[in-house]
Amino acid sequence: MTAIRLLPEHIFDGExxxxxxxxxxxxxxxxxxxxxxGEEIAIDGDMVPGFIDVQVNGGGGVLFNATPTExxxxxxxxxxxxxxxxxxxxxxVTDSVEVMQQAANAVANVIKDKVPGILxxxxxxxxxxxEKKGVHSTDYIRPLTDAEKAIFSRDDLGIKVVTLAxxxxxPEDIRFLAEANVKVCLGHSNATFExxxxxxxxGATGFTHLYNAMxxxxxxxxxxxxxxxxxxxxxxxxxxxxHHVHPxxxxxxxxAKPTGKIMLVTDAMPPVGTNDESxxxxxxxxxxxxxxxxxxxxxxxxxxxxxxxxxxxxxxxxDVSVEEALRMAALYPAQFLxxxxxxxxxxxxxxxxxxxxxxxxxxxxxxxxxxxVF
Numbered sequence: 001m002t003a004i005r006l007l008p009e010h011i012f013d014g015e016x017x018x019x020x021x022x023x024x025x026x027x028x029x030x031x032x033x034x035x036x037x038g039e040e041i042a043i044d045g046d047m048v049p050g051f052i053d054v055q056v057n058g059g060g061g062v063l064f065n066a067t068p069t070e071x072x073x074x075x076x077x078x079x080x081x082x083x084x085x086x087x088x089x090x091x092x093v094t095d096s097v098e099v100m101q102q103a104a105n106a107v108a109n110v111i112k113d114k115v116p117g118i119l120x121x122x123x124x125x126x127x128x129x130x131e132k133k134g135v136h137s138t139d140y141i142r143p144l145t146d147a148e149k150a151i152f153s154r155d156d157l158g159i160k161v162v163t164l165a166x167x168x169x170x171p172e173d174i175r176f177l178a179e180a181n182v183k184v185c186l187g188h189s190n191a192t193f194e195x196x197x198x199x200x201x202x203g204a205t206g207f208t209h210l211y212n213a214m215x216x217x218x219x220x221x222x223x224x225x226x227x228x229x230x231x232x233x234x235x236x237x238x239x240x241x242x243h244h245v246h247p248x249x250x251x252x253x254x255x256a257k258p259t260g261k262i263m264l265v266t267d268a269m270p271p272v273g274t275n276d277e278s279x280x281x282x283x284x285x286x287x288x289x290x291x292x293x294x295x296x297x298x299x300x301x302x303x304x305x306x307x308x309x310x311x312x313x314x315x316x317x318x319d320v321s322v323e324e325a326l327r328m329a330a331l332y333p334a335q336f337l338x339x340x341x342x343x344x345x346x347x348x349x350x351x352x353x354x355x356x357x358x359x360x361x362x363x364x365x366x367x368x369x370x371x372x373v374f
Contacts, residue, residue: 003031004370007040008047008356012323014331014345023047025352028116028369032348043356045364048326049346050086050353051307052333054161055122055208055237055265057091059272063279064090068103073110077117079273081373083306084329084363086353087119087343089161091267094125094136097147108156116369119337120158123151124208128188129165132213135301136188137282144169153180159337163208165189166199178203183337185237188213189224196227200234206336209267210236210253211245212300229256235336237265238328240313241305243292247317254318263332264310264325269293269302312361322361 003026011018011033022040024031058064060079062072073090080088092103100123107121125136127144144164152162162177163185177184186199187208192215207214207228215223228236229252236257238250244267245253254262266272270279271288278287286293286301291309295301307329314325334344343351356365366373 005040008043010046012048014049025370030350030352045356045358048355049330051084051329052087053085053307054089055091056088056268058270061270061274063270065095068106070106070109081368083308084355085307086368089122091122091124094140100151104151111158122161124163127164127169129190131190132188134213135295152182163187166195167191171198171202174202190215193222193227196224207236209239235261239267240310241303260332264328266305267302271304308363
């Protein structure tokens with residue numbers, strides 16, 4: 001097999017732009033960036049690092065909870081790669097131990113088979129706050145037990161993320177999870193500022209969809225939001241769809257956190273990549289109106305956002321540069337997940353995960369593990 005030489009109009013490597021530069025790919029790896037030699041495949045558009053999304057509930061008509069199988073994972077990554085996501089954490093919301101085990105087995109199988117794009121698994125729950133549950137089912141919210149610990153401790157799941165409410169999980173258990181190579185995120189929580197800081201001290205490193213489903217920032221009671229904004233070391237996921245977070249609130253978060261600690265997430269649901277107007281979620285219906293998803297209660301129920309859309313929204317509504325928005329979609333999630341030595345940039349030795357954008361930041365091409373998606 002010979003190396004492939006690609007020549008886009010420009011390349012953003014994750015830090016700076018290049019012109020008149022070829023990307024040389026062999027198998028699934030970038031070999032070099034070098035001067036053209038006339039043997040390149042010319043690409044219309046700009047090449048940027050493949051996006052990484054740490055919170056993907058579904059896509060292409062599939063909800064991971066409803067179909068916790070290898071075929072569902074294949075459909076989800078296929079759909080999201082069309083929008084530039086070259087690495088995802090399929091996300092299982094609060095559910096039974098049996099469904100958690102099925103989901104873990106499916107993820108383990110695709111990790112074993114080295115299916116491109118599936119990085120691991122995100123368990124969003126079930127150890128959450130009932131007061132801040134959002135659309136999570138109260139029937140399955142419960143304390144952490146040995147059954148869940150056994151799942152979270154598995155070493156065949158790739159990268160593991162668990163979202164929990166720190167008021168309902170002890171610092172000792174958070175420490176246990178961190179030592180089991182789980183990246184602990186805090187979310188769906190009504191915790192106090194002090195409880196949240198204690199959880200960070202015990203090993204939590206992230207916050208799931210900042211502002212949403214967490215105790216708010218107030219002058220004398222900073223809550224989970226205040227702890228997230230005040231902490232300098234943790235990462236915060238941000239859903240920039242125009243519905244979950246007001247642009248002003250998003251700007252405040254970006255200004256408050258150190259550069260690199262805000263990452264874009266989609267919280268994507270099955271309608272992404274389809275024209276579906278509704279889907280079933282734990283026996284109830286979720287309805288799509290334009291680009292907004294609502295449960296029967298009226299609550300937001302995830303999103304139909306894709307990462308390319310998140311990048312565009314970040315640039316167009318948050319006064320963020322294109323370069324920084326691209327880092328928020330690729331490099332910063334890679335840093336959170338600890339894979340920034342191989343993903344999140346276009347650089348020699350990195351995975352050949354690349355996205356082609358036009359001047360309006362629309363996706364016109366994508367390479368996943370060195371192979372063109374379209």
